[in-house]
Amino acid sequence: MKKILIVLALLTGWHSTGVNAVTQEDMENIVKGIVKVVESKKGYVVFDYKEVRMALISDVSHDRMRIITPITKYSSLNLEQIGKIMDSNFHNALDARYASSNDVLYSAFIHPMSPLSQEQLTDALDQVATLALTFGTSYSSGQLSYVGK
DSSP states (O other), X not given: OHHHHHHHHHXXXXXXXXXXXXXXXXXXXXXXXXXXXXXXXXXXXXXXXXXXXXXXXXXXXXXXXEEEEEEEEGGGOOHHHHHHHHHHHHHTOSSOEEEEXXXXXXXXXXXXXXXXXXXXXXXXXXXXXXXHHTTTTTOOOSSOOOOOO
């Protein structure tokens, strides 16, 4: 009986909702409470954090959220910079990563919404800002660095 209950819990997704999980409204209110908001509509908040223009984008129907900030044109990067970005994504970035879309290099944090806690959200703001600000120098989210390349 115990095994059946565990299987049912796993199949219903009960395990994926964290104790301190945030909703879309919670995320937007948390961000609005600590930053200067530039633009806001449901599912989309543009704001300045640590002098970095960022956006929180969320999609409840797909249980996904992302915090992004543009850094530079991807096509303007040289091979050395691209190599450092790739190394950073493996060694120096924790949960935020460098990503590209439509010829723009971004610092991005992408995560399911349902298990996200308030602490993870505020930490993500720091990581995305730091990763953008350290582009061209340490290429780090400032949280962690794996060694032993």
